[in-house]
Amino acid sequence: MSARIVILTGAGISAESGLGTFRDEGGIWSQYDLAEVATPEGFAADPALVHTFYNARRKNAAEAIPNAAHAALARLEAERPGEVLIVTQNIDDLHERAGSRTVLHMHGTLRAATCAACGHGWDAPPVMHAEDACPGCGAPATRPDIVWFGEFPYHMDDIWEALRGAEVFVSIGTSGSVYPAAAFVQDAARAGALTLELNLEPSETRSYFTEARHGKASEIVPAWVD
Ligand code: BJW
Structure with missing residues (x-):
């Protein structure tokens, strides 16, 4: 996959749409134990708890509305067809609902379900339960x-190929604390790309960027695009 401009987004781009970030004060990981809700071991131990967590996040995401930052990225892609790739760590669909077409969800999506037993995939219903049978193999392992x-x-x-060919790499609304996404700036820089951080505050990986602008995504992303 190739794109002149590769854009990595994280929870911060959806914060002003009302979806919580993970590591900010009062963030998701201050309310939930990540080992219980965001690991395969946590799911094996208490699938009902994990479904309750993601059912609530699916509902919040469905009710959220894309903000000016999502809209600006959709505009950028419309103005430069074929040149823009969004790689998102987010599991919401706000990029798509803002009009972005080329989006890779590296951490999956709330819109999809899969079977822990056979790997079959299907569209997620609004509410999922641990005992729901997989439409593929029938196992209660959704x-x-x-x-x-x-x-x-x-x-x-696809992401590594795009990073190798990118001229510009932009990281928006991510703390840079989860790998492999946190290393993308170094991958892109090694390949010769200009690198720009757009975030509320300097991220963990700030020192690897050639340039940074700090502020709310709804302000600094449109300012960069326009
Ligand atoms: C605003 C704003 C506004 C706020 N405007 N900005 C030791 C060393 C190195 C690595 C590891 C290690 N031990 C384990 C690992 C690997 C591990 C990892 O990285 N752990 C770290 C904690 C150290 N990673 C993995 O296990 C990954 N898999 C993996 O590595 O496989 C092997 C592999 C190796 C090599 C290559 C390839 C593969 C899988 C990671 C899965 C992450 N899953 C989660 C949860 C599931 C999705 C979900 O429920 O939503 O994904 S964790 C959570 O963190 C979620 C996010 O996508 C992810 C990143 O968070 P994000 O988006 O950065 O959010 P925050 O809250 O951290 O930051 C928000 C930022 O926005 C802040 O900076 C704010 O300032 C800013 N902000 N408001 C602009 N209005």
Whole structure:
């Protein structure tokens, strides 16, 4: 996959749409134990708890509305067809609902379900339960199609190929604390790309970027695009 501009987004781009970030004060990981809700071991131990967590997040995401930052990225792609790739760590669909077409969800999506027994995939209903049978093999092993800690993120070959060919790499609304996404800036820089961080505050990986602008995504992303 190739694109002149590769854009990595994280929870911060959806914060002003009302979806919580993970590591900010009062964030998701201050309310939930990530080992219980975002690991395969946590799911095996208490699938009902994990479904309750993601059912609530699916409902919040469905009610959220894309903000000016999502809209600006959709505009950028419309103005430069074929040149823009969004790689998102987010499991919401706000990029798509803002009009972005080329989006890779490296940590999965709330819109999909998968079977922990056979790997069959299907569209997630609004509410999922641990005892729901998989439409493929019939096992009561349905799970949200989300990449948890210790699992291999999706689309990695396409992402690494795009990073190798990118002229510009932009990271928006991510703390830079989860790998492999946190290393993308170094991958892109090694390939010769200009690198730009757009975030509320300097991220963990700030020192690897050639340029940074700090502020709310709804302000700094449109300012960069326009
Ligand atoms: C605003 C704003 C506004 C706020 N405007 N900005 C030791 C060392 C290195 C790595 C490891 C290690 N031990 C284990 C690992 C690997 C592990 C990892 O990285 N752990 C770290 C904690 C150290 N990673 C994995 O296990 C991954 N898989 C993997 O590595 O496979 C092997 C592999 C190796 C090599 C290559 C390829 C593969 C899988 C990671 C799965 C992450 N899953 C989660 C949960 C599931 C999805 C979900 O439920 O939503 O994904 S964790 C959570 O963190 C979620 C996010 O996508 C992810 C990143 O968070 P994000 O988006 O950065 O959010 P925050 O809250 O951290 O930051 C928000 C930022 O926005 C802040 O900076 C704010 O300032 C800013 N902000 N408001 C602009 N209005």
